[in-house]
Amino acid sequence: MKKHRVAQVGVGGRGRIHADAFLKLSDRFDLVGLCDLDREKLNAYAIGKNLSSGILYVDAEKMLADTRPDVFCFVTQPNLRLPMAELAGKYGVKGLAFEKPMATSLREAWAITKLCRENGIKAIVCHQHKYLTSLQKMKEIVDSGDIGEVIYVNATCQAWLAQLGTHYMDYILWANNGSRAKWVVGHVHGKELLSDHHPSPNYTTGHLEFENGVRSYFEFGKLSASHMPRERFWVDDRLTLYGTHGYAWGDANGRWGAFTKSSKGEVIGGEGDVWEVQQSTRLQPLYLAEFADWLDDDSKIHPCNINISYHGYEILEAVCISAMDHIRVDLPIAPEECQDIFERMRRELPDCPERGRPAGPSEWG
Numbered sequence: 001m002k003k004h005r006v007a008q009v010g011v012g013g014r015g016r017i018h019a020d021a022f023l024k025l026s027d028r029f030d031l032v033g034l035c036d037l038d039r040e041k042l043n044a045y046a047i048g049k050n051l052s053s054g055i056l057y058v059d060a061e062k063m064l065a066d067t068r069p070d071v072f073c074f075v076t077q078p079n080l081r082l083p084m085a086e087l088a089g090k091y092g093v094k095g096l097a098f099e100k101p102m103a104t105s106l107r108e109a110w111a112i113t114k115l116c117r118e119n120g121i122k123a124i125v126c127h128q129h130k131y132l133t134s135l136q137k138m139k140e141i142v143d144s145g146d147i148g149e150v151i152y153v154n155a156t157c158q159a160w161l162a163q164l165g166t167h168y169m170d171y172i173l174w175a176n177n178g179s180r181a182k183w184v185v186g187h188v189h190g191k192e193l194l195s196d197h198h199p200s201p202n203y204t205t206g207h208l209e210f211e212n213g214v215r216s217y218f219e220f221g222k223l224s225a226s227h228m229p230r231e232r233f234w235v236d237d238r239l240t241l242y243g244t245h246g247y248a249w250g251d252a253n254g255r256w257g258a259f260t261k262s263s264k265g266e267v268i269g270g271e272g273d274v275w276e277v278q279q280s281t282r283l284q285p286l287y288l289a290e291f292a293d294w295l296d297d298d299s300k301i302h303p304c305n306i307n308i309s310y311h312g313y314e315i316l317e318a319v320c321i322s323a324m325d326h327i328r329v330d331l332p333i334a335p336e337e338c339q340d341i342f343e344r345m346r347r348e349l350p351d352c353p354e355r356g357r358p359a360g361p362s363e364w365g
């Protein structure tokens, strides 16, 4: 097995989880460069992990020019995606790993996807909750046929579209084995979160039909169905598959439940570690180990590959277009002709759809 040389940008809250996993998988990856604009943060992480100061940078391009890595990973806020992906193309990396949301517009999502395709870069976007024991258990039940034929996929999360909506759209596609959406209808309202660093309507809901006939209904943000006390806001998410003979669900709090052919009239369920525990012990190492597998073997395509992420992003954009234009949106959307729907929502959504009540994350969280 080849060791892949990695250079990473960003050691914020999430960047540290990525770097920890690269270090943990020391038989698959070799961290040869680490960069952050914030020198103090960078040094603190490096000292804590006993990393050589020789691999530390404050300039991403200089790091890539010096280290010429196989893999480039960037873990920055959503405002920084395409310029980083362009660096990946310029420095000829083989693998690119970056965080959700994959972009802040469909045009940008497409530009990154195209760049990766044209440069033969294997790229993954970090929708890693599909490795949660709860979602894996749900998928195992569904794939065994114990709920019969799948007819409907439902996803809910309290956090908004660009925060966890992008995750759960990816899990809908994963759960339905990658079938593509044919059409989408949607509703959005509330503009306060369009100025968040993860720009989104306050509430997004949509309905779609896949090419395999399965349908999906999903809702993200305020008003979405809640399954937990408010202090569990960030993991108050659930993916449920309904079949002809029952249902199965999993959540980010480590829980799963089902009613199946073999459960003999009983509702069954179980509980694993919560997301906070699983994210560094399980999710990130599994996600990155499968990236190394894909880098080693073209046939082992990663479940978080950029093509599936792009389709998820396209569906979310279609929901917003449907809501603003009051139409059904048929997919695929021509990305290069696409309007900036987020800018349009900022301009056109009414100020106060919730009749004077404050609407912002502090109210939910």
Ligand SMILES: NC(=O)c1ccc[n+]([C@@H]2O[C@H](COP(=O)([O-])OP(=O)(O)OC[C@H]3O[C@@H](n4cnc5c(N)ncnc54)[C@H](O)[C@@H]3O)[C@@H](O)[C@H]2O)c1
Pocket: 009, 010, 011, 012, 013, 014, 015, 035, 036, 037, 038, 041, 058, 059, 060, 075, 076, 077, 078, 080, 099, 100, 101, 126, 127, 128, 163, 198
């Ligand atoms: N997949 C998940 O479960 C999950 C969970 C949390 C956050 N995220 C995502 O991770 C991303 C990052 O979130 P975060 O909380 O770590 O953000 P953060 O702001 O804590 O960290 C970003 C870091 O990038 C650095 N940075 C920014 N621009 C840079 C540049 N040009 N060169 C070098 N360094 C630069 C900043 O100094 C900062 O340290 C977001 O897109 C967020 O949505 C994903």
